[in-house]
Amino acid sequence: MLSKRIIPCLDVREGRTTKGVKFKNNIDIGDPVEMALLYYEAGADEIVFYDITASHEKRDIMIDVVRKVAETIFIPFSVGGGIRTLEDMRDVLLAGAEKVSVNSAAVKDPEIISKGAEAFGSQCIVLGMDVKYVGKSEKIPSGYEIVINGGRTYMGIDALKWAKDGQQLGAGEICLNSIDADGTKDGYELTLTELISSAVDIPVIASGGAGRPEHLYDVLTAGKADAALIASMVHYGTYTIAEIKSFLDERGVKVRASW
Amino acid sequence: MIVIIDYDAGNLTSVSRALSHIGVKNLITNDIKSIEDAERIIFPGVGAAGSAMRSLARLELDIAIRDAVKIGKPILGICLGTQIILASSRENQTECLGIIDGTVKAFSDSEVFQIKGYSGFKIPHMGWNRISLRTDHPVFAGVKKDDEFYFVHSYYPSPTDLNQVVATTDYGFDFPSVIGMKNIVATQFHPEKSGKPGLTILKNFSDWEPC
Numbered sequence: 001m002l003s004k005r006i007i008p009c010l011d012v013r014e015g016r017t018t019k020g021v022k023f024k025n026n027i028d029i030g031d032p033v034e035m036a037l038l039y040y041e042a043g044a045d046e047i048v049f050y051d052i053t054a055s056h057e058k059r060d061i062m063i064d065v066v067r068k069v070a071e072t073i074f075i076p077f078s079v080g081g082g083i084r085t086l087e088d089m090r091d092v093l094l095a096g097a098e099k100v101s102v103n104s105a106a107v108k109d110p111e112i113i114s115k116g117a118e119a120f121g122s123q124c125i126v127l128g129m130d131v132k133y134v135g136k137s138e139k140i141p142s143g144y145e146i147v148i149n150g151g152r153t154y155m156g157i158d159a160l161k162w163a164k165d166g167q168q169l170g171a172g173e174i175c176l177n178s179i180d181a182d183g184t185k186d187g188y189e190l191t192l193t194e195l196i197s198s199a200v201d202i203p204v205i206a207s208g209g210a211g212r213p214e215h216l217y218d219v220l221t222a223g224k225a226d227a228a229l230i231a232s233m234v235h236y237g238t239y240t241i242a243e244i245k246s247f248l249d250e251r252g253v254k255v256r257a258s259w
Numbered sequence: 260m261i262v263i264i265d266y267d268a269g270n271l272t273s274v275s276r277a278l279s280h281i282g283v284k285n286l287i288t289n290d291i292k293s294i295e296d297a298e299r300i301i302f303p304g305v306g307a308a309g310s311a312m313r314s315l316a317r318l319e320l321d322i323a324i325r326d327a328v329k330i331g332k333p334i335l336g337i338c339l340g341t342q343i344i345l346a347s348s349r350e351n352q353t354e355c356l357g358i359i360d361g362t363v364k365a366f367s368d369s370e371v372f373q374i375k376g377y378s379g380f381k382i383p384h385m386g387w388n389r390i391s392l393r394t395d396h397p398v399f400a401g402v403k404k405d406d407e408f409y410f411v412h413s414y415y416p417s418p419t420d421l422n423q424v425v426a427t428t429d430y431g432f433d434f435p436s437v438i439g440m441k442n443i444v445a446t447q448f449h450p451e452k453s454g455k456p457g458l459t460i461l462k463n464f465s466d467w468e469p470c
Binding site: 001002003004005040045070071074075076093094096098121122123172173201202203226227256257258259 | 270272273276277279280305306307381382383384385386387388389403405406407409410411429430451452453454455456457458
């Protein structure tokens with residue numbers, strides 16, 4: 001049986017992780033390569049790097065990080081943030097990432113999904129979706145709208161339709177982030193996750209709102225997610241991945257228990 | 260020296276990095292002479308069967324692989340490389356190498372996958388899963404029952420001779436996830452992306468002396 005994946009997400013700016021990440025021994029680690037190694041050893045099933053470097057000119061720094069991570073850990077990892085062109089995708093994949101995630105660039109130009117899938121294979125292309133609840137309307141029948149710029153710009157696109165379109169265009173996976181839940185630590189947006197996961201045949205990673213192991217249990221069962229993204233709950237040493245996994249395992253959620 | 264066969268089928272550097280990490284000398288190449296000289300061969304691949312077979316033929320690597328099989332050189336297939344070893348693939352109805360008798364089947368054709376949307380069985384089969392070994396294969400020495408491996412695929416190998424199924428994996432049903440005969444062993448999963456158990460398999464392969 002396929003395991004549900006637990007995926008730590010690291011924000012990287014100009015080659016350093018942005019939140020001073022603290023493990024239980026209280027050591028601050030700002031080096032994404034060392035962080036990746038720690039999470040690899042700690043039982044992460046995959047790692048997501050999100051490049052928040054503002055300037056496109058400094059993207060080479062991230063490529064260097066990707067290359068070093070690929071020499072250090074031997075599990076899949078993906079890179080998102082600032083991916084705008086096929087060249088950007090190629091750079092990240094050749095540097096050793098397993099997958100590349102497109103978000104706002106795909107909203108503006110959906111063809112980047114099909115071009116990416118054509119060039120590198122669907123399994124490489126993750127569609128990142130930032131979503132906000134706006135209420136049901138004629139234009140947004142599901143009530144969930146696609147947003148960009150960290151939730152500041154509404155795109156007038158229904159999230160449910162966009163997820164189906166993304167699959168049709170060749171995305172191999174969806175990383176579904178609820179802007180409403182993000183940062184709350186009150187749990188994932190279960191209604192949204194269940195809606196999207198039931199409507200597509202490709203795997204869905206739930207993102208935004210994780211604060212306690214129960215939240216992962218909820219989104220991986222009721223929310224029907226295939227994987228769960230986590231950040232602060234492990235970055236600050238509140239929980240270890242092993243603790244989260246044994247919580248899930250005890251409640252009958254299949255996870256990778258040996259690593 | 261292990262040679263990783265380069266036939267324009269995806270990024271092969273991850274296999275090379277994993278081997279280098281465990282101290283195994285390796286070379287990514289499509290040079291026939293280097294393949295002939297290699298002590299053992301890894302035949303990886305990501306992508307579609309049709310274009311992969313065309314590349315193999317264009318580079319005349321299909322002949323080089325058949326020759327290596329014939330003289331008993333140890334060969335490890337990975338993912339698409341594993342599928343291409345069989346006779347034909349459902350993917351683009353492709354004629355493959357036919358080194359092992361059998362076909363490559365699509366998950367989407369099987370009954371449990373007919374329920375649309377969430378049935379617990381999405382395609383591709385993407386993520387970590389266990390394998391059940393059917394025989395004690397030296398390449399899998401030290402692999403524990405609950406070790407898991409990283410899979411990404413929509414098609415799976417189906418050898419005609421069930422004795423050539425080395426291990427199966429449960430995804431809706433038990434599909435062959437490792438196949439092999441004599442000097443060939445081939446995994447549907449990616450050992451280079453499967454953490455420590457995956458590195459164990461690569462290390463074992465680098466020492467394997469098929470009888």
